[in-house]
Amino acid sequence: xxxxxxxxxxxxxxxxxxxxxxxxxxxxxxxxxxxxxxxxxxxxxxxxxxxxxxxxxxxxxxxxxxxxxxxxxxxxxxxxxxxxxxxxxxxxxxxxxxxxxxxxxxxxxxxxx
Amino acid sequence: xxxxxxxxxxxxxxxxxxxxxxxxxxxxxxxxxxxxxxxxxxxxxxxxxxxxxxxxxxxxxxxxxxxxxxxxxxxxxxxxxxxxxxxxxxxxxxxxxxxxxxxxxxxxxxxxxxx
Numbered sequence: 001x002x003x004x005x006x007x008x009x010x011x012x013x014x015x016x017x018x019x020x021x022x023x024x025x026x027x028x029x030x031x032x033x034x035x036x037x038x039x040x041x042x043x044x045x046x047x048x049x050x051x052x053x054x055x056x057x058x059x060x061x062x063x064x065x066x067x068x069x070x071x072x073x074x075x076x077x078x079x080x081x082x083x084x085x086x087x088x089x090x091x092x093x094x095x096x097x098x099x100x101x102x103x104x105x106x107x108x109x110x111x112x113x
Numbered sequence: 114x115x116x117x118x119x120x121x122x123x124x125x126x127x128x129x130x131x132x133x134x135x136x137x138x139x140x141x142x143x144x145x146x147x148x149x150x151x152x153x154x155x156x157x158x159x160x161x162x163x164x165x166x167x168x169x170x171x172x173x174x175x176x177x178x179x180x181x182x183x184x185x186x187x188x189x190x191x192x193x194x195x196x197x198x199x200x201x202x203x204x205x206x207x208x209x210x211x212x213x214x215x216x217x218x219x220x221x222x223x224x225x226x227x228x
Contacts, residue, residue: 008153034216043117043203043219044156089155093215100171103155 008087010108019077021107023090028071030102032093035064035075038106039086047075047088077109085111116140119204119220126194126227134189134223136204144207145187146217147171147179149200156203162187194227201225 013019025033031052036044050057050064050073057064063076073090089106117138126132136145144163148156148171158171160179168179176198178190191198201224205217 032215036216041221043205043221044217045219046216049216091156091216100158100161101156103157105153105155 008106008108010110012110012112013080014112015082016079019075019080019084019109021075021077021088021109023073023075023104023107025071025073025090025092025104026102027092027094028068030092030094033064033066033073034091034093034101035062035073036089036091036103037084037086038089044089080109080111082111082113085109115221116218117204117206117220119202119223121223122221123224124226126225128195128227130194132191132194132225134191134202134204134225136187136189136220138185138187138204138206138218140206140208140218141184142206142208142218143184145181146205146207147177147187147189148203148205149173150203150222151200159189159202191225191227194225196227199225199227 034049035047037047038044048059048062048064050066061078065074087106087108089104091101091103094100120135146161147159150156157173159177160171161169162181165181180188201222203222204220207217209215
C-alpha cells in the first residue's frame with residue numbers, strides 16, 4: 001500500500017491463487033489498524049481490523065498480519081475471486097480517543113481469469 | 114437505501130462559486146467525518162463532528178466549512194471553490210460504542226471538479 005507518485009502499485013493475481021497486499025505504516029505508537037477495500041465508483045468498505053496486541057487475525061478468506069518491529073501490515077486473500085478486484089488500503093489509528101486515522105494510498109488488485 | 118448517502122454524486126462547478134456537499138446517514142452514529150481523496154494520496158481529513166454541537170478541524174480544513182444540522186446530517190461547503198479542490202469527497206460515520214470495530218462507514222463519494 002505504499003505510494004509511488006500518482007500511480008498505484010498493482011498486484012495481478014490469477015483467479016484462485018492467494019493474494020498478499022502489503023502496507024508500511026508510519027507511527028510506532030499506532031494501536032489499531034484496518035484494511036479497507038474500495039471498488040471503482042464506491043466508497044471504502046471495511047474488511048478486517050487488528051489491534052496492536054495481536055500478530056494475526058483471520059476473517060472469511062482474509063487474514064491480516066501485523067509486524068510491529070518493522071511497522072508492517074499485510075492482507076492475505078485466499079482463493080482470490082474476480083469480485084476481489086479493487087483498491088485495498090490500510091489505515092492506522094493515531095489517537096484512540098478521537099479515532100483519527102492515517103490512510104495509506106492503496107494497492108490495486110487485479111484478478112486475472 | 115444506503116447507510117450513508119452523499120449528494121450530489123458528481124458536480125462540476127466554476128472557480129469562485131460556493132458549493133455544498135451533503136451527507137445523511139441512517140446508522141444512528143454520533144460521529145461524522147468529511148474526507149477528500151486525491152490520486153496518489155491517502156484519504157485526508159477535512160472536518161469531523163462527534164455530536165450535533167461539536168465541530169473540529171481536520172488536517173486540511175482551509176477553504177472548507179461544515180454544518181452539523183442534525184445527528185444524521187453533516188454538510189461540507191466550499192465557500193469559493195478553486196481548481197485544487199477538485200477531488201473525490203467522502204463522508205463517513207462511526208460509533209465505536211455500538212459496533213464491534215472502530216472502522217468507518219463511508220458514503221459512495223462525491224466527485225467534484227472545479228474548472
